[in-house]
Amino acid sequence: MSVSGKTSSSAADNDGVTLLTSKTPILGQKLYVVIAITIAGITAVLLLIFLFLFYNHSSKRNRMRVDKHGSGLLPLASETKTINVEVKTNCSDQNEKVGKTLISMFEMDNEEREETEPIIKDVEGKLDDDTFGSNELGTATGTGTTGSEGASSSLSSESMNSMCWGRWFNLSELEVATNGFAEENVIGEGGYGVVYRGGLPDGSAVAVKNLLDNRGQAEKEFKVEVEAIGKVRHKNLVGLIGFCREGAKRLLVYEYVDNGNLEQWLHGDVGPTSPLTWDIRMKIAVGTAKGLAYLHEGLEPKVVHRDVKSSNILLDKKWNAKVADFGLAKLLESEKSYVTTRVMGTFGYVSPDYASTGMLNEASDVYSFGVCLMELVTGRSPVDYSRAPGEMNLVDWFRGMVASRRGEDLLDPKINIRPSPRALKRALLVCLRCIDTDATKRPKMGQIVHMLDADEFPFRRDPRPPRDTTTIRPDAPAACKVPLPTGDDEVKGDDSLST
Numbered sequence: 001m002s003v004s005g006k007t008s009s010s011a012a013d014n015d016g017v018t019l020l021t022s023k024t025p026i027l028g029q030k031l032y033v034v035i036a037i038t039i040a041g042i043t044a045v046l047l048l049i050f051l052f053l054f055y056n057h058s059s060k061r062n063r064m065r066v067d068k069h070g071s072g073l074l075p076l077a078s079e080t081k082t083i084n085v086e087v088k089t090n091c092s093d094q095n096e097k098v099g100k101t102l103i104s105m106f107e108m109d110n111e112e113r114e115e116t117e118p119i120i121k122d123v124e125g126k127l128d129d130d131t132f133g134s135n136e137l138g139t140a141t142g143t144g145t146t147g148s149e150g151a152s153s154s155l156s157s158e159s160m161n162s163m164c165w166g167r168w169f170n171l172s173e174l175e176v177a178t179n180g181f182a183e184e185n186v187i188g189e190g191g192y193g194v195v196y197r198g199g200l201p202d203g204s205a206v207a208v209k210n211l212l213d214n215r216g217q218a219e220k221e222f223k224v225e226v227e228a229i230g231k232v233r234h235k236n237l238v239g240l241i242g243f244c245r246e247g248a249k250r251l252l253v254y255e256y257v258d259n260g261n262l263e264q265w266l267h268g269d270v271g272p273t274s275p276l277t278w279d280i281r282m283k284i285a286v287g288t289a290k291g292l293a294y295l296h297e298g299l300e301p302k303v304v305h306r307d308v309k310s311s312n313i314l315l316d317k318k319w320n321a322k323v324a325d326f327g328l329a330k331l332l333e334s335e336k337s338y339v340t341t342r343v344m345g346t347f348g349y350v351s352p353d354y355a356s357t358g359m360l361n362e363a364s365d366v367y368s369f370g371v372c373l374m375e376l377v378t379g380r381s382p383v384d385y386s387r388a389p390g391e392m393n394l395v396d397w398f399r400g401m402v403a404s405r406r407g408e409d410l411l412d413p414k415i416n417i418r419p420s421p422r423a424l425k426r427a428l429l430v431c432l433r434c435i436d437t438d439a440t441k442r443p444k445m446g447q448i449v450h451m452l453d454a455d456e457f458p459f460r461r462d463p464r465p466p467r468d469t470t471t472i473r474p475d476a477p478a479a480c481k482v483p484l485p486t487g488d489d490e491v492k493g494d495d496s497l498s499t
């Protein structure tokens with residue numbers, strides 16, 4: 001039995017060996033070769049799959065890290081400082097960055113999301129702080145600094161130097177810029193403080209307004225002015241570059257406008273002939289109107305200037321007008337008028353309706369603009385006690401002259417080359433419409449731009465338009481899509497304007 005058993009087992013072994021060594025139809029290879037190749041193949045495939053999965057996973061993590069790093073939102077720990085500066089200096093990119101990260105969060109697994117969420121919250125918090133809309137000015141962004149402690153002392157200049165719309169200046173920087181607030185650097189003094197000319201290290205000129213700190217409203221006006229104009233940019237508005245608040249000191253830093261203000265050029269000692277030709281005056285009027293139109297119609301909420309006057313119309317060397325001094329500006333809710341507790345503005349420029357009711361809306365700026373336009377046309381001050389009693393008040397005298405058909409006599413005698421009668425009529429008509437006693441009938445600033453802009457009127461270059469027609473400019477903004485007088489007709493419509 002045992003012999004036969006051994007025999008059968010060795011026979012089976014022999015069979016197995018024979019089978020393994022027998023040739024298969026696969027390329028005539030022996031079976032063990034085929035099996036070995038198959039096992040090796042499967043192992044290689046499994047290895048490749050494993051390597052692919054591993055590589056894919058780690059590269060996904062790396063990609064995520066690069067994206068976050070690139071957007072400045074998920075810095076490596078050692079780079080936190082740099083990223084903080086970037087976050088604070090480039091606000092326009094911030095929203096995009098937060099957005100990008102929020103989007104990439106949807107591609108993350110839970111672990112990664114948990115990692116990222118606190119960072120996003122931190123960045124969003126910084127954004128709020130930086131815009132300081134929600135922050136009292138008494139509290140420095142994110143650092144808990146109070147006014148009495150001095151801003152620069154506890155604020156890292158790297159992190160606080162820059163904001164969305166401008167810069168935070170240290171007092172020492174402004175002292176250097178203005179040569180220690182030297183007397184010879186004083187440009188002028190207004191109701192809110194002294195204005196100095198200054199120079200920044202990059203060579204740019206600035207106007208530094210040192211707000212009076214002993215005025216009750218200085219802090220409030222500072223906040224109002226900073227918030228209202230900080231982010232407003234328009235070529236006909238004086239840009240706010242930054243501000244400084246240290247202890248009791250509050251300073252505003254503006255772009256420097258290098259050719260004085262309109263009041264100086266109109267009422268200063270310029271000799272018998274004014275350098276302000278008619279065309280220059282109309283350029284100034286249109287620029288001013290554009291700046292105000294932007295405040296009224298281009299911003300939400302709109303801004304009413306509240307102190308439009310010739311000394312607040314600054315001029316550059318090319319006679320471009322830049323409206324300055326938003327110290328009295330208030331942000332208004334759209335479609336609502338605003339009742340103030342006290343009437344502000346400058347005597348001679350304040351509209352009667354605003355003065356009597358305190359009801360504030362853009363129409364009061366339009367009235368003040370009308371007075372400025374009268375100054376441009378006549379060269380006279382809004383109130384001039386050196387004149388005959390009937391001529392002291394510009395608005396009253398102007399109305400009386402038009403009523404008695406003496407419009408030609410309104411023209412500033414210092415204008416050497418007289419404008420065409422039509423151009424003069426148009427300007428006079430705009431003046432009259434701006435000072436309409438019914439505030440609701442005054443035109444909007446956007447309409448005034450079109451009415452004043454000579455090229456916008458067909459009658460200047462084209463043949464006379466047919467009578468009794470009105471023009472609706474197809475490209476006019478919605479606010480202006482009301483029939484605009486064609487100039488000629490509107491003048492004809494008012495017989496008293498015949499000159």
Ligand SMILES: Nc1ncnc2c1ncn2[C@@H]1O[C@H](COP(=O)(O)OP(=O)(O)OP(=O)(O)O)[C@@H](O)[C@H]1O
Pocket residue numbers: 187188189190191192193194195207209238254255256257258260261307311312314324325346
């Ligand atoms: N950004 C600026 N660039 C150049 N000069 C300026 C600038 N801002 C103001 N000024 C000048 O500084 C002087 C004082 O201006 P400020 O606005 O303080 O007072 P104001 O307009 O004369 O009076 P108010 O305080 O009643 O508005 C004016 O002569 C003005 O032209």
